[in-house]
Amino acid sequence: MKRIILLSILLISLFGCTSVEEQKELQDITLKLKWVHQAQFTGNYVAKEKGFYEQQGLNVNLEPFSFEDPTIEAVVNGEADFGITGGDEVLLAREKGFPIKAFAVIYRINPVCAYSLKESGIVKPEDFLGKTVGLERGVNVDTLYYAMMHKLELDRTKVNEVDIGYDATELLEGKTDVSTGYIINEPNQAIEAGYEVNTILMADYGVNMYADVLFATEHTINNNPELVEKFLKATLDGWQYAIENEEEAVNIVLRYATDRTKSHESYMLKESIPLIYSVNNNLGIMKESEWQRAYDILREQKLLKQEQDFKQAYTSQFLEKVYS
């Protein structure tokens, strides 16, 4: 009897030890997303669900966006270790004095687009003239729209610009001829409603700002570079896996985006891949010219009040390590 008790104590302690060790190995970190749970963050979900984070010794908590607790503030406050936001947001935040730095781009092509019903015949920005264009506010859609019109030297006074919500309602109700939004999201609402649509990706007209970049505080980057590298590696692995296994990836997304339909998330991922993935470059690679372009746009529109060294807003040191 004594022996059995001793043995069971030994076994329990053994199991206890290993589990404690495992828990010790995994580092709890939080990633604050740019938006609510949806296929936009597929790579992160996959990295978590397929164990890529765990392989790097990380237990990543994926925190969705909220207006009450915006992403950048959450990271700066230390509530989150990493965040996903726009390249323009990083530049703007830095002007405000938030010490953050981007270390990889996910959406290298900005998904902001204008879309119209196919029957309208509106296929290019020139066609906006004399039409009602609905603009989403506060999510950089308007910024890129202004930049594009400016770039194409189109007279905005000839366009009836109206504010719209974050969906295709106004277009479908006929309140607008053209609506704006993310190519990976809103046009699909019209498609699912049974319409054929024309999409005009603003990035095709010489205006682009990195849409989703991974960032951390300068403190984290300087003092915990290994953590950043691990997190980056796993996230990129997650995306690569998602690209190679779309169907499986969508199913993983649906575990988080519980209020979404599969068809919508499938569409979102399918549309996202060309924006994220470059045939002729590795995932996550950032170009100075693109940062320059974003900086120029922001400066032009006076969204950035002062000059700054945009090269300080990002670092490629982790990407280089990952791909070395």
Added chain:
Amino acid sequence: MRLGVKLSIIFIILSLVVGFIIALTFFIHSSNIIELRIQNQLEVMNLLKKNQLQTFIEEQVSDLELLSYELKDEYSEMEKLHKENFEEHEKLHEEIRNTLINVIEIDKSFIEIFFLDLGGKIHESSEISSEDKIKEDVDYFIKGLNSSYIGTIDYDILLQIPSLIISTPMKNSEGKVIGVLAGRLNLRAISNLITLRDGLGETGESYLINGFNLVLTNLLFEEGVSFKKKIFTESVVDCLNFNKGFKKYKDYRGEDVYGYYLWIPERGICLITKIDESEALKELSMLKILMVILFILIIIIVTLVSLWLARIITSPIKKLKEATFNLSQGKFQTKLNIHTKDEIEVLANTFVSMAKGLKESRKQLQSYSKDLERKVKQRTKQFEDKTKEAEDSKKATLNIMEDVAETNKKLKETEKLLKKNLREMKLLDKQKDEFISITSHELKTPITSIKGFIQLLSDPKIIENKRKRKKYVGIVNREVNRLNVLISDILDLSRLDLRTVKFNYEKVDIKELLDTVRKENELKAKAKKIKLELSFGKGLSKIENDRTRLLQIFTNLVVNAINYTHKGKVLITANKQKTNIHFTVEDTGIGISKKNFTKIFERFYQVDSGLTREIGGTGLGLAITKELVTKMNGKIWLESKLGKGTKFHVLLPINQKIEDKKKP
């Protein structure tokens, strides 16, 4: 182990070792050749694909350059019109666009053809939605301004298809660059070109990989992964280091493959051609089977040949061995059938000459020994002759001595004979005396008895006494009868002794004879309550004999039997036995002890003297019987057990001999 077996084993082992080494060398050589052939095949296919790819692209570039030249006039005109006439400009704009659309429809190699102005803005495009897009910072624009440019394979975001953009400068009639004409090539055509698996068997395939390990074309074993999947196999990694080569490695499935890879610097891509090892080495496995079959065949042939060889080698040796054995047994073989034309033949010849020599020497020896023998014989004879002479003289002496001894012996024999005759005569005399004495005694007894009773009868008292008279007369009568019988017996005997008995031979019926005997003695037997039985065997013929004498013999025997039996029966039998009749007279009487078996045939002998009187007999019956049987050329004997009974056997010939018949 026998020499033949040893040799065979050595041969087989040697040939197998040699055969195995040859086979192994051949196999290794063959597999090297096959591997080399695979390499050549893959390399050829790879180069073929590369050339096809290059040619295809170059052809498209030429086409685009030609188109650019054709459109030169339109663009020169449009350059002039640009600022002057908006409507004309629009008209020309649509005209050019329609031309581009037409080209696309004719040449399916292009997905889209578009013209970029000096600002990098798409001015005209076969795809209307592309117009006004700004491509100021892309390579095909920047580099296309200077010379024809072939871009890298990319993925079109809106069309969502892989494509390769080629561009060429657009010049006006004065030769000044006014923009870039670019064409988006349909990569499906390229992909089909690359993935066409002609001449690559079941598992062979070619595919393109770009500088970022990305698969650009379709894969044979994984669907829908082009522009998505990244491959990091050995060959890809080496190829992306700008190398080319041939390797055996594990492909993207983890399968062993042979692959040839080539870095195409102009395109910045890697072309890989590979085939599964299992398929590539199919021939080798066939070769393996062939080798095994060949090996087995070799073993069989080698075994047979080595057995044959061993026989060839060992048979002369065997012959030699036999010859040696024969030699040891003293047989000289001066001929050996060995014609091997080698050392063994020499050995055989030497052996034969040795055997010949031996034979010769032995012959000599034999003649020597014969000579010697002859001489010895001669000497021996001489010696013997001399000995004989000596012996002869000795013999002569001995003969004289022998003659004396023989004379003595004869004398002694004569003496002995004389003595014997004397003894016999004495015995005969004694017997005669005895006979006379017994006879006289036997005769005297009844006579005395008769004399006495007659004297009594002469007494008147007795004569008056009727009863006594009758009794005495009866006694006298009986004694007279006895005397009568006795005398007749004695007469018989003496007649027999003197051979004066006459036998009247005739055919006698045995059954009738013996029945007569039975009848005559039946009363006597009944009186003693003894059964008297007859038994005859089969085929009983008549017997040639004297009936009276036969009756006498069997009556004698039966009377004797009845006399000496108190209880039971007397059985008479007669059986034919070849040329004789075998009679028996068997009783269940007192029996005779073995010592008396001969005595009973003597004269006046009776088993128990005490009984004689009671039974009444002369004691001569059996003696007469024996004499009679003997005279009839028969035999008589008996067997008996005391207290159990006696059995007399009489054997008489069926036919009497002539002499006896003639003899009186």
